[in-house]
Amino acid sequence: MKKIFLMGRSEAGKTSLTQALKGEELHYIKTQYTNTQDDMIDSPGEYAESKRFSVGLACFSFEADVVAIVQAADEPFNLFGDSSRAFIQRPLIGIITKIDSPYANIPMVRQWMLNAGCERIFQVDNVTREGIDELLDYLRDDLPHxxxxxxxxxxxxxxxxxxxxxxxxxxxxxxxxxxx
Structure with missing residues (x-):
């Protein structure tokens, strides 16, 4: 299974996504530090929100097989610019969470991810687990050696x-x- 590195804004659903991918019951946990579990690296949203800490995203990306930009479907703004792909030497995917939100604007978030260089985009709902199986299938498909x-x-x-x-x-x- 590919090791995935999740990066995104606070409250984008990164930690809930890790729980959904492991089949756990969802419960809120504020990520205070970078968690490097078996096949997942979960980073605090502050790393993506602050230029001072964003270098940590680049460093942790080297520990993963695939890097994922995680953005909620109801995000009011985008943190990842068109050149986000430049510092990542791994496959870059996008994961849109909270697709059931009444304020969801999936086409806009999808476009942000395409602009950032995401090669593939998944839409998931951590609560209902919609889209989780498709993401797991992608992660189980190992990279060629x-x-x-x-x-x-x-x-x-x-x-x-x-x-x-x-x-x-x-x-x-x-x-x-x-x-x-």
């Missing part, structure tokens, strides 16, 4: 390690005739 040579080859093409090779492109063979 590459050799150093394969990773360097992808990098030479301007690809990330998780990006598929373009159609018709294959890994070069070593002199021994074995693909790298």
């Amino acid at each position: 590459l050799t150093m040579e394969q990773a360097m080859f992808k990098q030479s093409l301007g690809l990330n390690e998780w990006d598929p090779l373009p159609e018709g492109v294959e890994y070069p063979e070593e002199p021994s005739g074995v693909p790298v």
Whole structure:
């Protein structure tokens, strides 16, 4: 299972999401510090809300297999700008929580996530668990394991390690005739 790093504003639903993903009963807990559980890293919202602490987001992103921007569907503003993708060297996904809110504006939050560079966006409701199974399926689908040579080859093409090779492109063979 991929290790996921959750970042977002206070009260976006990050901690509730971790409880829903583990099948636990939801109960409010204020995240006071970064929790690095088995397959999840849950950060305090203040890290995303303060320039002073935001460097912590970059640091923790290196400990994860996938980074998730978590935003509630009724968010009044966006914390993640168009260049958010620049500091993250992992797959970046978006998770929209509180999709049942009467003030939800899912198209707007979805657009914010697309602008930030999210490769895939999930819509979840932590209370009813709507969308949780789809997110779990994504997390259970492990990333491909590459050799150093394969990773360097992808990098030479301007690809990330998780990006598929373009159609018709294959890994070069070593002199021994074995693909790298």
